[in-house]
Amino acid sequence: MQLSKQNFQERTDKVYDAIVIGGGAGGLSAGVYLQRYLLSSLIIDKGKARSFWMQELHNYLGLPPDTPGRTLLKHGKDHYLSVGGDLLNAYVEEVVEEGDIFVVRVKIGRQDSIYAEFRTKYLIAASGIIDNLPFLDDMQNVYEYAGYNLHVCLICDGYEMADKKVGIFGKNQRSLEVAFSLGWFTPHITLFTQDMFDVTPQFRQRLEDYGYELIEEPIEKFIGENHQMTGVQLMNSSVVELEAGLISMGSQYHSGYLSSIDIQRQGENLVTDKMCRTSHPRIFAIGDLKVGLNQVVIAAADGALAATGIWQDIRREKGVKPRLDKIDSSFSLVS
Numbered sequence: 001m002q003l004s005k006q007n008f009q010e011r012t013d014k015v016y017d018a019i020v021i022g023g024g025a026g027g028l029s030a031g032v033y034l035q036r037y038l039l040s041s042l043i044i045d046k047g048k049a050r051s052f053w054m055q056e057l058h059n060y061l062g063l064p065p066d067t068p069g070r071t072l073l074k075h076g077k078d079h080y081l082s083v084g085g086d087l088l089n090a091y092v093e094e095v096v097e098e099g100d101i102f103v104v105r106v107k108i109g110r111q112d113s114i115y116a117e118f119r120t121k122y123l124i125a126a127s128g129i130i131d132n133l134p135f136l137d138d139m140q141n142v143y144e145y146a147g148y149n150l151h152v153c154l155i156c157d158g159y160e161m162a163d164k165k166v167g168i169f170g171k172n173q174r175s176l177e178v179a180f181s182l183g184w185f186t187p188h189i190t191l192f193t194q195d196m197f198d199v200t201p202q203f204r205q206r207l208e209d210y211g212y213e214l215i216e217e218p219i220e221k222f223i224g225e226n227h228q229m230t231g232v233q234l235m236n237s238s239v240v241e242l243e244a245g246l247i248s249m250g251s252q253y254h255s256g257y258l259s260s261i262d263i264q265r266q267g268e269n270l271v272t273d274k275m276c277r278t279s280h281p282r283i284f285a286i287g288d289l290k291v292g293l294n295q296v297v298i299a300a301a302d303g304a305l306a307a308t309g310i311w312q313d314i315r316r317e318k319g320v321k322p323r324l325d326k327i328d329s330s331f332s333l334v335s
């Protein structure tokens with residue numbers, strides 16, 4: 001059922017088998033599997049998933065390669081609701097552990113917000129990350145191209161950049177190292193520091209050896225039309241022509257709500273076992289938030305693993321009892 005400000009009270013007394021925080025590819029996949037295991041679940045999602053910014057999903061088996069992320073999300077939500085899941089558009093502020101129950105505190109609505117609490121035995125953290133973008137005075141200019149041919153993911157879009165003249169926009173020398181992986185796809189690489197950081201003489205030499213250009217002058221704006229970036233204009237008014245871009249500026253991790261819970265991390269990613277269970281036995285982490293490859297297909301697979309792990313736990317705890325009511329009393333083993 002779609003929950004809202006009007007009807008959410010119907011569920012505040014319930015203890016769900018699992019609450020999934022995040023309704024992107026991972027969370028929706030987990031939700032579908034949980035429901036199909038006849039467990040009760042609630043997905044809480046604040047919207048604008050990373051996959052929402054994906055204009056074309058080029059590498060997901062069975063879908064046309066121009067499928068936008070928003071189409072995938074819409075089908076996922078419809079599917080989840082069709083198997084009886086609860087879905088709430090809200091922001092999870094905090095998760096608190098009370099005995100063997102988690103209390104999930106949410107804010108519903110940006111205006112005239114209502115605060116509510118939901119309860120669950122298991123938690124799936126599927127809240128993902130969001131990419132940092134180059135910071136310009138006119139951010140609208142960045143949004144115009146980001147996610148189109150100004151890419152954020154080499155694994156997703158290296159193929160799209162093959163043999164093209166590509167600009168890399170980094171936040172420090174380490175982030176520019178991606179140039180050497182991009183070199184697999186194209187030799188025509190220009191790196192931009194925007195005068196935000198220095199690079200060592202050794203790194204400079206390495207770039208020269210590979211034939212990559214380094215530009216330190218800050219960028220004034222991206223240029224192009226119809227969401228296709230064709231270059232950048234620098235602060236000194238010169239123009240650098242490009243056919244694609246790759247942003248390598250790190251990400252923000254959406255896991256602040258777990259701050260009161262001791263959980264193992266690697267950097268900001270959550271560490272999990274092969275079923276996506278974290279160091280906390282009743283918290284699973286899936287998709288971009290956990291250590292691993294940031295891909296839609298991985299997030300969807302993670303959802304299946306986490307839901308299966310939860311089902312196995314609950315099934316073992318409850319046990320499967322013989323359905324005596326279904327046994328035909330006229331049937332006897334002793335004939």
Ligand SMILES: Cc1cc2nc3c(=O)[nH]c(=O)nc-3n(C[C@H](O)[C@H](O)[C@H](O)COP(=O)(O)OP(=O)(O)OC[C@H]3O[C@@H](n4cnc5c(N)ncnc54)[C@H](O)[C@@H]3O)c2cc1C
Pocket residue numbers: 021022023024025026027044045046047048049050051052053054055056057058059090091092093126127128129131146147148152153156157254257286287288289294295296297299
């Ligand atoms: C421009 C772009 C292009 C991409 N192209 C591809 C591609 O071609 N192929 C590919 O495989 N991958 C691609 N990716 C990567 C892909 O989008 C991610 O790997 C995938 O979306 C991860 O899914 P997820 O479920 O982990 O996270 P997400 O899809 O980001 O979903 C997380 C959800 O949790 C919500 N959330 C976060 N915090 C909270 C909170 N506190 N309370 C409630 N909700 C919260 C978010 O708003 C979001 O809706 C691309 C990404 C981008 C940005």
